[in-house]
Amino acid sequence: MTEEILKKIKQLPPLPESAMQIEEVYKDPDSTFNDMAKILEKDPLLTADILKAANSPLYGFSREINAISQAVGLFGMGTVRGFALASIVKKCFSLDLSPYGITNEMFSDLSKKQHALMTTWCLRKENRYLGVLSPAAFLVEIGKVLIAQQVMADGKTEEFRNAFKELQDVEAAERKIIGVDTPEVSATIFKQWKFESSLVDVIGNCQNPDLATDEDKRPARILHVVRVAVPINGKVTDASIKAAKELIEKYELDMESFDTAIEHIK
Numbered sequence: 001m002t003e004e005i006l007k008k009i010k011q012l013p014p015l016p017e018s019a020m021q022i023e024e025v026y027k028d029p030d031s032t033f034n035d036m037a038k039i040l041e042k043d044p045l046l047t048a049d050i051l052k053a054a055n056s057p058l059y060g061f062s063r064e065i066n067a068i069s070q071a072v073g074l075f076g077m078g079t080v081r082g083f084a085l086a087s088i089v090k091k092c093f094s095l096d097l098s099p100y101g102i103t104n105e106m107f108s109d110l111s112k113k114q115h116a117l118m119t120t121w122c123l124r125k126e127n128r129y130l131g132v133l134s135p136a137a138f139l140v141e142i143g144k145v146l147i148a149q150q151v152m153a154d155g156k157t158e159e160f161r162n163a164f165k166e167l168q169d170v171e172a173a174e175r176k177i178i179g180v181d182t183p184e185v186s187a188t189i190f191k192q193w194k195f196e197s198s199l200v201d202v203i204g205n206c207q208n209p210d211l212a213t214d215e216d217k218r219p220a221r222i223l224h225v226v227r228v229a230v231p232i233n234g235k236v237t238d239a240s241i242k243a244a245k246e247l248i249e250k251y252e253l254d255m256e257s258f259d260t261a262i263e264h265i266k
Contacts, residue, residue, distance in 0.1 A: 001188055002179045004153075008146045009185070012092060015193050018043050019088045026081050026131070027196070036077050037069040040084060049087035050080065058116035060264055076127065079119055082134025086111065089139055097144060099151040099160050100170070100232060110234040111138050113265055118226050120261035125254050129219040132198050136223055140203050141232075143185030150178055170232050171207060183207055209251070221251040229262060236266050 021039050025031045041047055047068055054071045055064060065071050072080045095104045102110075118137040122130055151160045156177055163173040171181040187204030198213075202220045205212040206227060209220035229244035230236055241262055248255050 001184060004150055005146055005180055005185055008149065009189055009192050012189065012192065016088055018046060019085060022081060022084050026077060033072045033077060034069070036080065037072050040068045046084060046087055050083045053083045056112060056116065058112060058265060059119065076130060078131030079134040081131065082115065082138050085135045086138035089142065093142065093145045095145055097148050099148045099157045100144060101161060102233065106234055107141070110230065110232065111141055113230045113234055114226050117230055117261055117265045120264055121258050122222065124257060126222060129222065132202055133219050133222060136199060136202050137226060140186055140206060140223060140227065141182060142189060143182040146185055147174055147178055147182065222253060225251070225253065236262065
């Protein structure tokens with residue numbers, strides 16, 4: 001981690017009280033869906049953000065979700081936690097992803113598609129991991145915000161874009177120009193905010209899942225596949241699907257559910 005990026009992370013404001021309350025309910029083994037709904041309903045703006053996200057056509061529900069309790073019942077507590085944290089965390093940052101050649105809207109769409117693919121793929125056979133993977137899919141790319149800030153502060157936007165074009169690998173370009181990549185920055189942010197170690201581990205090692213702890217290797221592999229399938233521009237292509245499927249075979253993950261999920265996202 002570079003000193004400049006680490007300084008930016010340490011200067012981030014603490015998470016709002018609403019996020020801390022959500023985490024307390026989620027971590028309490030005795031909490032219920034109703035407990036989570038009550039916490040979320042206290043914040044009308046957050047409720048509106050969650051319902052807007054839950055009603056995205058990416059998830060394919062035929063009827064409108066018009067209550068938080070309904071969203072929790074359909075998606076589960078872990079996934080709705082992801083919706084909520086994504087809304088709260090992104091408001092802590094001033095977004096400018098121009099060094100990556102993407103707009104703020106494209107960046108938002110990227111996280112939505114990655115999350116929708118993750119949720120749809122894992123809902124049946126890997127749902128035990130969604131408590132970690134739902135927020136991870138929404139938030140793994142947040143490190144790009146601080147990297148973009150550093151690229152611009154250093155006056156290296158053109159150099160960064162040229163490196164990305166040459167290397168055809170966004171993380172390789174980040175390491176070449178700034179000395180750190182998105183998963184490392186994102187993981188450090190969530191470690192600073194004292195999120196659970198498994199979320200930090202999965203995000204930090206999603207490019208190299210074998211470096212994760214034994215219990216986190218599988219979710220880190222799943223996150224790796226999702227990020228390959230839905231690259232930085234948010235465009236799912238034949239090439240990105242092929243690369244993702246090669247990883248699925250390597251990691252011995254569920255191909256059938258992935259095929260169903262990726263067709264829906266496309």
